[in-house]
Amino acid sequence: MAIYAIWNNKGGVGKSYLTFQLASEYARQHPDRKVLVIDLCPQANSSSMLLGGMEEGEKHLNSIHGQQPRITISGYISERISSPYKPTNSGADYITQVSLHNDKVPSNVYLVVGDEQLELQSSRVSGATKNGPDDGWRIVHLWITDLITDIKRLWNNEECCVFIDCNPSFSIYTELALTAAERLLIPFSADGSSKRAIKAVLSLVYGWKRQSSDTQSEFFLETARYKMSLPAIYMYIGNRLTQMNNSSASAFRTVVNEISEEIYSVWQSPGNTPFCIHPSNAIRPNTKKSFKNMFQFEVNDANTASVVSGALGIPIGILTAGQKKVAGITITVNQTQLDKQVPNLKTLVECIE
Ligand SMILES: Nc1ncnc2c1ncn2[C@@H]1O[C@H](COP(=O)(O)OP(=O)(O)OP(=O)(O)O)[C@@H](O)[C@H]1O
Ligand SMILES: [Mg+2]
Numbered sequence: 001m002a003i004y005a006i007w008n009n010k011g012g013v014g015k016s017y018l019t020f021q022l023a024s025e026y027a028r029q030h031p032d033r034k035v036l037v038i039d040l041c042p043q044a045n046s047s048s049m050l051l052g053g054m055e056e057g058e059k060h061l062n063s064i065h066g067q068q069p070r071i072t073i074s075g076y077i078s079e080r081i082s083s084p085y086k087p088t089n090s091g092a093d094y095i096t097q098v099s100l101h102n103d104k105v106p107s108n109v110y111l112v113v114g115d116e117q118l119e120l121q122s123s124r125v126s127g128a129t130k131n132g133p134d135d136g137w138r139i140v141h142l143w144i145t146d147l148i149t150d151i152k153r154l155w156n157n158e159e160c161c162v163f164i165d166c167n168p169s170f171s172i173y174t175e176l177a178l179t180a181a182e183r184l185l186i187p188f189s190a191d192g193s194s195k196r197a198i199k200a201v202l203s204l205v206y207g208w209k210r211q212s213s214d215t216q217s218e219f220f221l222e223t224a225r226y227k228m229s230l231p232a233i234y235m236y237i238g239n240r241l242t243q244m245n246n247s248s249a250s251a252f253r254t255v256v257n258e259i260s261e262e263i264y265s266v267w268q269s270p271g272n273t274p275f276c277i278h279p280s281n282a283i284r285p286n287t288k289k290s291f292k293n294m295f296q297f298e299v300n301d302a303n304t305a306s307v308v309s310g311a312l313g314i315p316i317g318i319l320t321a322g323q324k325k326v327a328g329i330t331i332t333v334n335q336t337q338l339d340k341q342v343p344n345l346k347t348l349v350e351c352i353e
Helices: 015-029 045-050 053-066 073-082 117-130 136-140 143-154 172-180 194-206 218-225 246-268 288-295 304-312 335-350
Strands: 003-006 034-040 109-112 160-166 183-189 232-241 296-300 322-326 329-333
Touching (some): 003 015, 015 034, 015 109, 034 073, 073 143, 117 136, 143 172, 160 172, 194 218, 194 246, 246 288, 288 296, 304 322, 304 329, 304 335, 329 335
Parallel strands (some): 003 183, 232 296
């Protein structure tokens, strides 16, 4: 059980959707463990799905956002802006038990609710990294680590699994998520710009240069200066892969292979990019095939089933086939769509330790 960030430097690749599904399915597979989702994206999409989807979830989000103090990520960040360099020990005040709002999600899932105010707070968070004590940058980058520590303390340090949904941009709160995370899940979609996005992840987080003249990110240089650990690459996940016809399948395969080559070349290069060997008793892959078996995963497109799952806040693992009402419209979920993704996601979650 560990802290996972779900991030790619690209929008719309399924970060929030996978956060919702992974957290719900992990909680279902491990009813004796607590699961924490931290929504570090101002769009709060994973919060909306967890809290009940397009209608119910949005209603709960609005009501949570309307309360003072805000029991959201921004409520916590606001406290930290007032006390940037001294832990507030208050993180546990900011969790919401998801099943109190949406009984379709297992009762062991807890959420630090996303909040659009995060966007407004970001310049003050960045400001705090530049002021204060000499190691102000380091201390501010531990805010989310502190938040998780506070919540774990509330839970008597029972082991729990944490999923952090991130914003696509490499914003300050994405940096905070990545310093808190022990492991990184990188979803990608199989389109033309995916390879560039993966290269951006490798360069922004791990300092990989495309050309020797490239400058490295402040994040990479500062984490190295303070000897802070970076999240270990756990898996890169091709998402929404469809097998509509032979030509689309082969186009997808090309993109997946290119991305796989890119990450495999990093794995093979001398450098400090951390990868997380899993399961924990596995041996280090020594061939390209065993590397791919360990680090590459593919999630199929579930079409209407995924739309309904997200819109109604029903994890796809418990969604049933048949007619569903979404925003007043009747939509049919086919068993074949469920069969495409449900076993797929279950297998993915079985790989999450
Ligand atoms: N495997 C899948 N099958 C079908 N639909 C999917 C799948 N994964 C994601 N989607 C859909 O794709 C859309 C984009 O997904 P999502 O919002 O999770 O992306 P994101 O990476 O979080 O985007 P952003 O960068 O804006 O935060 C959503 O409508 C989601 O329901
Ligand atoms: Mg998102």
